[in-house]
Structures are given as structure tokens and as C-alpha cells.
Amino acid sequence: MSPQVAWGTRPLTEALIVRGLNKTFAKPAVSDLDLTVHAGELYALLGPNGAGKTTTLRMVAGLTKPDAGEISVFGIDARQDPAGAKGLIAWAPDEAMIYDRLTPLEYLEFVAGLWSVDPAVARTRAEALLAQLGLADEARRRCEGFSRGMKQKVALAGALIHDPKLLILDEPLTGLDAAAARLVKDMLQARVEAGCTVILTTHILEVAERMADRIGIIAGGRLLAEGRLDELRAKAGDGAGTLEDVFLQLTAEGAPA
Amino acid sequence: MSLFKPAGTLWLLAHEIRLAWRGFRSGRAGKGPGALIGLAILFGFACLGGVMIALGVHDHDIPVNPLSVAIAGLVSLVVLTLMLSQTLSASAEALYERGDLDLLFSSPLEPRRVLLVRALGIAASVALLFLVFVTPLLLPSVLYGHPAWAGLFGVLIALALIATALGLFLAMALFALIGPRRTRTVAQVLAAIVGAAFFLASQYRNLMGEAASESLFASIARSAYDGRLVLPPVAGLPLRAMLGEPLPLLGLLAFGAGLFWLAANALGRRFSDAAAAAQGSSTRRARGVTKPVAAFAAGAFRATVRKELRLIGRDAALLSQVLLRVLYLIPLALVLARSASKVEAAALAGGAGIVAFMAGQVAGSLAWITLSAEDTPDLLAVSPTPASVLWRAKLVAALIPVAIMLAGPVLALAWFQPLTGVLTAIGAGLSAYCCAQINVWHQKPGKRADFRRRRGASWFSALAELLVAALISGATGLAVAGLPVWALLPLIVAGALVMALRRTDDQIARTLRMAG
Numbered sequence: 001m002s003p004q005v006a007w008g009t010r011p012l013t014e015a016l017i018v019r020g021l022n023k024t025f026a027k028p029a030v031s032d033l034d035l036t037v038h039a040g041e042l043y044a045l046l047g048p049n050g051a052g053k054t055t056t057l058r059m060v061a062g063l064t065k066p067d068a069g070e071i072s073v074f075g076i077d078a079r080q081d082p083a084g085a086k087g088l089i090a091w092a093p094d095e096a097m098i099y100d101r102l103t104p105l106e107y108l109e110f111v112a113g114l115w116s117v118d119p120a121v122a123r124t125r126a127e128a129l130l131a132q133l134g135l136a137d138e139a140r141r142r143c144e145g146f147s148r149g150m151k152q153k154v155a156l157a158g159a160l161i162h163d164p165k166l167l168i169l170d171e172p173l174t175g176l177d178a179a180a181a182r183l184v185k186d187m188l189q190a191r192v193e194a195g196c197t198v199i200l201t202t203h204i205l206e207v208a209e210r211m212a213d214r215i216g217i218i219a220g221g222r223l224l225a226e227g228r229l230d231e232l233r234a235k236a237g238d239g240a241g242t243l244e245d246v247f248l249q250l251t252a253e254g255a256p257a
Numbered sequence: 258m259s260l261f262k263p264a265g266t267l268w269l270l271a272h273e274i275r276l277a278w279r280g281f282r283s284g285r286a287g288k289g290p291g292a293l294i295g296l297a298i299l300f301g302f303a304c305l306g307g308v309m310i311a312l313g314v315h316d317h318d319i320p321v322n323p324l325s326v327a328i329a330g331l332v333s334l335v336v337l338t339l340m341l342s343q344t345l346s347a348s349a350e351a352l353y354e355r356g357d358l359d360l361l362f363s364s365p366l367e368p369r370r371v372l373l374v375r376a377l378g379i380a381a382s383v384a385l386l387f388l389v390f391v392t393p394l395l396l397p398s399v400l401y402g403h404p405a406w407a408g409l410f411g412v413l414i415a416l417a418l419i420a421t422a423l424g425l426f427l428a429m430a431l432f433a434l435i436g437p438r439r440t441r442t443v444a445q446v447l448a449a450i451v452g453a454a455f456f457l458a459s460q461y462r463n464l465m466g467e468a469a470s471e472s473l474f475a476s477i478a479r480s481a482y483d484g485r486l487v488l489p490p491v492a493g494l495p496l497r498a499m500l501g502e503p504l505p506l507l508g509l510l511a512f513g514a515g516l517f518w519l520a521a522n523a524l525g526r527r528f529s530d531a532a533a534a535a536q537g538s539s540t541r542r543a544r545g546v547t548k549p550v551a552a553f554a555a556g557a558f559r560a561t562v563r564k565e566l567r568l569i570g571r572d573a574a575l576l577s578q579v580l581l582r583v584l585y586l587i588p589l590a591l592v593l594a595r596s597a598s599k600v601e602a603a604a605l606a607g608g609a610g611i612v613a614f615m616a617g618q619v620a621g622s623l624a625w626i627t628l629s630a631e632d633t634p635d636l637l638a639v640s641p642t643p644a645s646v647l648w649r650a651k652l653v654a655a656l657i658p659v660a661i662m663l664a665g666p667v668l669a670l671a672w673f674q675p676l677t678g679v680l681t682a683i684g685a686g687l688s689a690y691c692c693a694q695i696n697v698w699h700q701k702p703g704k705r706a707d708f709r710r711r712r713g714a715s716w717f718s719a720l721a722e723l724l725v726a727a728l729i730s731g732a733t734g735l736a737v738a739g740l741p742v743w744a745l746l747p748l749i750v751a752g753a754l755v756m757a758l759r760r761t762d763d764q765i766a767r768t769l770r771m772a773g
Contacts, residue, residue, distance in 0.1 A: 062639060063639060082641075086640060091639040097633040098633065102568070106563075106567060109553040109554060109560060109564075110560045113558075113561065113564075114640035114641075114642050118555075119554065122553045123550050126550070158636075
């Protein structure tokens with residue numbers, strides 16, 4: 001049984017606290033998961049396919065209802081006050097959540113409306129974000145002809161339009177070319193430096209190795225290890241040099257027999 | 258598949274049929290036998306009708322005279338036009354629906370072969386639609402005394418082939434003339450107009466008023482009886498083919514097949530080029546990038562209304578369906594205005610009732626699209642905006658086009674008959690609101706692409722909308738006819754029905770969670 005968390009007494013230095021999270025579909029997807037993400041850090045959640053990463057993040061974002069467990073976002077109990085928690089979060093899945101028949105500007109106007117961003121502020125932010133992401137020339141074209149990478153960038157702009165405190169990204173670099181991937185990585189770093197908390201999942205371990213302040217490794221719905229890269233190396237033992245070595249070793253150990 | 262030579266036309270056709278069959282089966286999965294039983298009952302009734310016809314016409318033959326030739330020709334033209342409205346729309350869609358088109362065009366298969374098979378699919382689906390209606394009515398007569406009438410089946414197949422060829426030519430001509438971006442929309446709108454053309458033609462007395470003294474059919478019949486109807490020999494071809502005369506039937510089938518073959522062969526290469534050009538080309542060309550950005554909508558409600566109106570305005574298939582209903586409303590509106598100016602109570606009451614009914618049906622369709630066909634439900638779910646706010650915004654977005662559509666007829670009516678105008682506006686508004694609200698309470702999320710022709714719709718919602726709209730339209734008609742007390746009866750029943758269908762926000766959310 002996971003320990004109960006007294007949310008009210010927690011310092012707000014924790015962006016996300018997950019305790020005893022459980023979710024079962026046909027079989028258990030997430031089991032007794034505990035996770036802590038500090039405010040202002042970039043946290044990489046890694047795991048093999050089907051490890052429960054996306055299910056965990058969907059539960060944090062309020063998209064999937066947990067069977068059990070507690071989720072706190074900056075001290076707000078996400079299960080008791082979902083709207084309060086959602087107001088602080090942005091969620092960007094690997095499949096861009098956009099409307100093909102809207103232009104990027106129209107899409108950003110809609111997303112800003114959902115988060116009740118002041119229209120004048122939203123308009124300025126939208127222009128800046130599109131320019132930053134290299135989409136200024138495409139701002140008034142409908143998204144239906146966009147490449148996957150362009151759609152991903154529009155979705156990322158949508159995630160940032162309300163200036164979230166906690167940004168959750170599921171495979172944010174999928175479909176992006178090298179230049180776009182660099183652009184997105186730089187933007188994420190800049191956000192973290194500005195105080196935003198970022199949680200991302202990725203299969204590109206080099207990205208996690210270079211960008212993440214802390215890394216969580218999950219397999220079979222359970223958190224196998226969590227910490228800085230050197231802490232994970234120590235946990236993995238001798239011979240674990242790169243994150244790839246650590247990852248393979250820990251997931252092999254954690255795999256069900 | 259292995260029966261046919263790989264990469265041959267038959268092989269490709271077998272592939273398409275297999276995909277279509279699997280699509281049908283997966284579409285039926287989990288739906289239960291209800292719809293099939295309903296169809297079987299309908300089919301049974303149609304067969305019964307067919308048997309009655311067969312008994313009635315057993316000892317009669319259809320004479321080949323100017324009147325019957327003219328009627329058969331007119332009916333063929335109507336059927337061809339209705340088929341054309343479908344094949345034009347399907348041909349334009351074939352250019353945009355990616356499916357496995359990229360795979361097929363990247364293979365060494367000849368483009369004309371791909372088009373031939375796609376076109377065969379279009380022709381088969383159109384022919385099948387008409388054959389399903391005609392077969393139970395005609396087959397008993399064919400089996401009992403008139404085997405030659407089986408020629409009608411051949412005529413329908415020939416007409417489907419001709420309509421498909423014309424649809425392909427038209428779609429490709431549109432593509433060449435106005436480019437890929439507008440073709441889809443224009444083709445859909447054109448298809449709606451073509452589909453409604455004969456309805457409008459049949460209503461030309463209503464459209465023209467006193468200027469037209471008799472209906473089209475009456476005019477033809479009178480000319481035939483007077484002996485003034487002189488038709489060229491070729492005009493008898495459809496009737497003779499329907500009656501099973503071998504040469505006309507074979508001639509018509511050969512003409513249809515020839516035109517179809519010509520279209521498929523001549524347009525094969527152009528089709529692959531057009532399909533390639535259509536991909537991603539429907540994006541709006543970038544306007545000046547320096548143009549200032551318009552003010553953003555404030556708040557979730559306004560932003561959602563604006564977004565939904567944009568999506569409705571950019572959905573060619575949806576627009577054509579709404580346009581079709583508007584086209585059907587035009588003669589009605591003219592009848593209403595004319596009756597209002599002369600105070601023809603019965604016509605006025607009936608017309609007002611139909612306006613209320615149409616308002617409910619259009620509002621129901623639009624609300625169903627805005628509420629259930631949400632492209633990014635996760636985006637809405639992760640936002641802090643309460644779902645109820647979003648549902649109400651979507652409901653308002655669905656009602657705005659209905660209000661615009663009805664404003665003209667209702668204002669014209671109010672000009673001549675203020676009270677009738679007010680009663681019609683109330684009836685239409687109430688019908689539209691109730692039908693849209695039913696879609697809020699009984700949402701059935703799905704993909705927008707599946708929503709053409711209400712595929713995937715909840716039968717329950719559709720039936721409930723129909724009943725409520727019919728009851729409110731009845732009440733409107735009775736009120737306009739000067740029977741307000743009687744109008745209360747259907748209104749109370751409609752109210753009770755709406756209350757029974759009502760769901761709280763929590764209940765809706767729970768149902769949606771279970772569906773998800």
C-alpha cells in the first residue's frame with residue numbers, strides 16, 4: 001500500500017507527485033506507481049513499448065481515470081480538482097491534436113480560448129510562437145496539407161499558448177527533421193530555464209541523456225529506477241556507461257521472468 | 258484473390274471487393290441484429306407490394322405509344338440525374354480519399370486500371386442502391402407473366418455506367434478548370450443541385466406561380482392525347498429496353514459500357530496526376546504574412562463557437578447536404594409566401610409545419626456533427642473548461658446556420674402575415690433547439706470522416722429527433738391554422754418526450770467515459 005500524501009503540507013517545489021497509481025485495462029498497465037517531479041526540471045520518463053508511460057501521463061493529464069492512486073500537480077489534487085490541475089498543465093501526445101481544416105492561427109485562438117487566455121495576450125503569443133517555430137509563413141494556411149513535423153510544431157505551439165507550468169510531452173520529437181528537432185529541444189530547454197517543468201517520454205535515449213535533469217525508467221507499469229544519470233549508473237552497477245547501457249540493464253532486470 | 262492473375266483488373270477488383278466486404282463486416286460488428294431485422298421487414302413489405310403489382314398487371318402489357326415512351330424517357334432521365342449526383346460526388350471524393358491510392362500508384366500497375374476498378378466500384382454501388390429498391394417490386398412481375406421486364410435491371414445497370422462515366426468526366430473537368438482546392442466543394446454542391454434538379458423542376462408551378470398553368474406531367478399527357486407529341490425514334494429506346502426487347506437493351510448496355518470504358522481509359526493517367534495534385538493541395542494559399550492578425554475570441558465558449566462555425570463552413574459534404582435541404586425549402590417558401598399573401602389557411606399551416614420540421618432536422622444533423630464528430634476530443638478533455646460549456650457552445654454553433662437559413666423565409670412570411678411569421682419562427686426555433694439538444698444528451702463520439710450521410714449515427718437519437726420534430730411541426734401547423742388548443746396536444750407529447758430523453762451533465766459524461 002502506498003503512503004498517503006498530505007497534499008496541503010507539501011511544499012510547492014514539487015510539480016508532480018504520483019502515489020500508488022494503478023490502472024488495469026485487459027491486464028495491469030500501471031501498478032502502484034510512485035513518481036515525483038520537481039518544479040523547474042526536465043524529467044524524462046523512459047521505458048520499453050507497452051511499459052505504461054503513456055497511460056501514466058494520460059492519467060496525470062486527466063484523460064484516463066486511474067483505478068487507484070493519488071496525483072498532485074503543484075499541490076492541487078488532480079482527482080479532486082481536475083479543472084484546477086488542468087489549468088496548469090499542457091499535454092502534447094505523439095499524434096498531434098489539431099484540426100486539419102483550421103489554420104495554425106485559428107487553432108491557437110481556439111486552444112487559448114479553452115484555457116481562457118486573454119485574447120490580446122494570446123494573439124501576441126501565437127504570433128511569437130509561430131515565428132519561433134518557423135511557421136509564420138504558414139500561419140494562415142489550413143493544416144490539412146502540413147507534413148507530420150509541421151503538425152507536431154503546431155500542436156507544440158498549442159501546448160505552449162497558455163504558458164503552462166507543467167508541460168507533458170509524449171514522444172515530442174517523432175516525425176521532426178534534425179533542424180526542427182533541435183528547435184524543439186532548444187525551446188524546451190528555454191522553457192525549463194524560465195521555470196517551466198517538462199515531462200517527456202522518448203525512445204531516443206541520447207535526447208534524455210543530454211536534456212533531462214532526472215530520468216525515470218518504467219517497465220511493466222512499475223517504476224524501476226529514478227534519478228540523475230549518475231545515480232542510475234550507480235544503481236545499474238558495473239559496465240553501465242551510457243544511458244542506453246543503464247536502460248537495457250535495468251529493464252532486463254525488471255522484466256518479468 | 259489467387260483465382261486471378263496478379264495485378265490484373267479482376268485481381269484488383271477482387272481486392273476492392275474484399276476490402277469493401279471487410280469494411281461492411283467491421284461496420285456491423287457489435288451492432289446487433291436490430292437493423293438487419295428492420296431491413297428484412299421492409300424488404301418483406303416491398304415484396305408484398307411487388308406481388309400485388311404482379312397480380313394486378315398479370316394480364317396487361319405496356320403499350321409502346323408516345324405517352325409511355327415519354328414517361329419512360331422522363332423516368333430514365335430522373336434516375337440518371339439522381340445517379341449522376343452520386344457518381345459526381347463519389348468521383349471527386351476518389352481523388353482525395355488517400356486510402357491505398359498511394360500504394361497502388363507507386364506500384365507498376367497502370368493508372369487506368371486503378372481508375373477502372375475504382376469507377377467499377379462507384380458504378381456498382383450506385384446500381385446496387387437502385388436495384389435494391391426496384392428488385393422486390395419488379396421481380397414478382399418478372400416471375401409471373403412478364404419475364405421480359407427483367408430488361409429494367411439491365412437499363413439500371415446501363416444508366417449506372419453512363420452516370421459513372423459522366424461523373425468522372427465532370428469531376429476531372431472541374432479539377433482542370435478550378436483546381437484541386439475548389440473541386441471537392443464545387444462537386445459536392447453541384448451534386449446536391451443535380452440531385453434536387455428534378456424536384457425543383459417538378460415544383461415549377463410553385464416556383465412560377467400563376468405563370469405556369471399546369472404541371473410538367475399534365476402538359477406531356479395532354480400533348481400525347483392531342484397527338485402533338487412527336488418524339489424521335491431514339492426516344493423509344495429506354496422503354497423498349499425496359500420491356501426486354503433485345504436490340505434496344507443490348508444497345509443501351511453497349512452504349513453505357515462503351516462510355517464507361519472510354520472514361521476509364523481516357524482519364525486514367527489524368528486521374529493519377531489529379532489524385533497526386535489533390536494531396537495536400539486543399540490548403541488555402543498563404544495570404545500576405547504581414548497582414549495583421551484578427552482579434553482572438555475571448556473565452557472558451559466564443560472560441561468554440563467560432564471554431565465550430567469554421568469547421569462547418571469548410572466541410573464540403575456537410576454543406577452540400579444542408580444546401581440540398583435549402584433547395585427543397587425554396588418551393589415551400591414560395592408556396593408559403595404566396596399563400597400568406599392570399600391567406601390560404603391550409604397551405605399556410607402545412608408549409609409552416611414543414612419549415613419547423615426541416616429546422617429540427619437540419620439542426621439535429623449539424624449538432625450531431627459538432628458534438629459527436631470532434632477531431633481532437635483529448636484536447637478538450639485536457640483543458641480546464643468544463644465539458645458542459647463546450648457542449649453548449651457546440652449547440653449554439655449548430656443553431657446559428659439554421660437561424661440564417663430560416664431567416665429569409667420567416668421574415669418574408671412575417672411581412673404578409675405577422676402572426677403566422679411569429680408562430681413559424683417559434684415552432685422552427687423550438688424544433689431546432691430540441692433536436693440539437695437531443696444530440697447533446699445522447700452523444701456518440703466518432704471520427705468526422707465517418708459522419709458523411711450520418712454513418713455511425715445513433716439510431717436512437719435520429720428516431721427521437723424525427724419524432725420530436727414531427728410533433729412540434731404538427732403543433733406549429735395547428736397553431737397557424739388557428740387551432741391553438743389542439744396545438745397543445747402534440748406540444749405536450751413532444752415536451753414529455755424531450756423530458757424523458759433529458760440527461761444531466763454527469764450522466765452524459767459518464768456515458769462518454771464508458772463509450773471511450
